[in-house]
Amino acid sequence: MLINLGGGLPDPKTFPWEEVGRIVDALLRDRADQALQYADVEGLEEVRREISRFIYRRGVSINPDQILITGGAKEAIFLISELFSQNTVASEEPTFQGFIGTMSFRGLRAYPIPWDERGPMTEVLERKLKALKMWADPIKYFYVVPVHNPTGRVMSMERRKHLMELATDFDFQVIEDDIYGFFTYDSPPELSLKSMDKEGRVFYISSFSKIISPGLRIGFIAYEGREIEKLASIKGEINHQVSTLDQLIVGEMLGRGIVDSIIENSRLLYKKKRNITVDSIEEYFPSTTGCTYPEGGFFALCRGEGLNSSSLAVEAMRRGVRILPGEKFFFSAESGKNSFRLSFSYPTEEELVEGIKVLGSLLKEVK
Amino acid sequence: MLINLGGGLPDPKTFPWEEVGRIVDALLRDRADQALQYADVEGLEEVRREISRFIYRRGVSINPDQILITGGAKEAIFLISELFSQNTVASEEPTFQGFIGTMSFRGLRAYPIPWDERGPMTEVLERKLKALKMWADPIKYFYVVPVHNPTGRVMSMERRKHLMELATDFDFQVIEDDIYGFFTYDSPPELSLKSMDKEGRVFYISSFSKIISPGLRIGFIAYEGREIEKLASIKGEINHQVSTLDQLIVGEMLGRGIVDSIIENSRLLYKKKRNITVDSIEEYFPSTTGCTYPEGGFFALCRGEGLNSSSLAVEAMRRGVRILPGEKFFFSAESGKNSFRLSFSYPTEEELVEGIKVLGSLLKEVK
Known part of the structure; x- marks a missing residue:
């Protein structure tokens, strides 16, 4: 039995299959x-x-005709990347x-801006923006x-404000991926960057993959600019x-007002798993391995000095536990090789404890 | 009330909504x-x-792991076009x-090979292949x-054989779009080009859009070469x-063996509409407008000397009938401007007669 601490799969217990069934019955009948x-x-x-x-709950006020429905948030990212050109994109790292996959597929490089526990270090971004102003094409997009993902940290309000000020001062667009926006465990969700956007600078991306079902592949982009029409026409060339x-299932779930209670139940379920994760890490991991506290x-x-996360992942797999090597989350593999990502959304509570225990002994051996 | 002779929408009467409902119930329950x-x-x-x-019915014998499921046939085309480079693609016209949209989106040109009533004129393709051999990059792909679409003609067996011989002799791949493969009205379907493919040269594209439902967006590519893995990895970067x-709905429809009767009922329904179309054209169109006989x-x-199909479409729309100007189906708009496409799949029988009648009087006025 594999314990999957790898992918970002939602817990199937959160899937509203009875409601989806009733909705499909009605849709096909009527x-x-x-x-x-x-x-x-x-x-x-x-x-x-x-x-x-629905996104008014995230402080986003936008007309229906400024929304483009996409095949998950991933397709939203791919479509927006059609607007990129070389040396004009920066991203958190x-x-x-x-x-990262989309950028690499397109042969584009992003200026990496490091995260600390409060979000992407906007002061580093500011220095970069100033430096580039003198020498190169300006940054036109910032992805956040x-x-x-992957640290579970929540960007602070101070950093959010700073980022939006920088966007105005240096005239760039922000690509806000709000897919986990409803899932904060120690305080209510911060409002989105988009809610602070007075100038139409934020491409707001989200998806119902973590809320209703990833199998339905319903994501979207909300943006006021005329680029939304360009993105629709590109989507027309990709897959119509x-x-x-699936669109109507999601529309009906929203219209019937059952999504809020699903979100709240999911939030409580994931919070419990988060707590188990934090406690198990505390109990089983060696002190030389440090992990972020997922808010x-x-x-x-998680990160350990001198750790080789690729071989760690291979050995963990041999012992029945799947994790993702940190390299996947960094633009240069070198930066991520000491770290690995633990996903706590999918496994059962028992699997979580067991999986982290197995990883713990492995990490002690590696040391 | 608009009479839609424009898009290639299936007749909603063919939608197996009761079966889909039963399948979704079972899927969500179990x-x-x-x-x-x-x-x-x-x-x-x-x-x-x-x-x-399923595609064994079309003479295609291929392993499941050589099939990539795509968001309709359109996404299949988009994915394959990732393999193209400039001056290596030829296409029927x-x-x-x-x-045509995909090629234009990618900034690629195709060598156009004209159709006559028996299919793309493979003798023209052969001359082109010989000529290019001397002067340019060879043709690597041919789309058919x-x-x-748009003539309703069926490629003859002789032409099919000739095309496959040319593919071998001049070493190119064929992209066979078999989306209407089951729908022939005067004789049983010819086997697919893929069924004649001994060397793994044919990318076989099809979809359940015209058979089960276009709303489900389930198309696919079948191909033996290792490019199928490359296409999957490209799809991973686009939208996962x-x-x-929707995949499981289609899988269950196929597994329960109810697709054959749906296809046969649809074929009879579309054949009846085809007959009405042909009869109404005969009755209402001026003799100066010639239309293909849809097999x-x-x-x-349809085509008329000196016709401006764009203005015809605009004027037809004013009178409540939608058609598509021929320009959309040709690589150079100039080639298509005398012609327009009539779609007979979606409208009711009464609408078909009425729509063609309206078009007929319009064509007589234009003359």
């Missing part, structure tokens, strides 16, 4: 002609309207491996996951539209 | 943990196995507007829709995977 037919590239208007209402049935999200990032 | 969870990029193994069995729920598929292409 309007199969629409639910099984083609839809417009940008997504169904009624679903975009529900999404527009470490960050979501899917963003405020409830962070996202599944009409939110699905992950902790 | 294995929601899987149906709503992430899946691997290439698609669920059990669904690829069903697809592999006219052809599916989605292929054997049950043709196609909806797990298969969803469309006829």
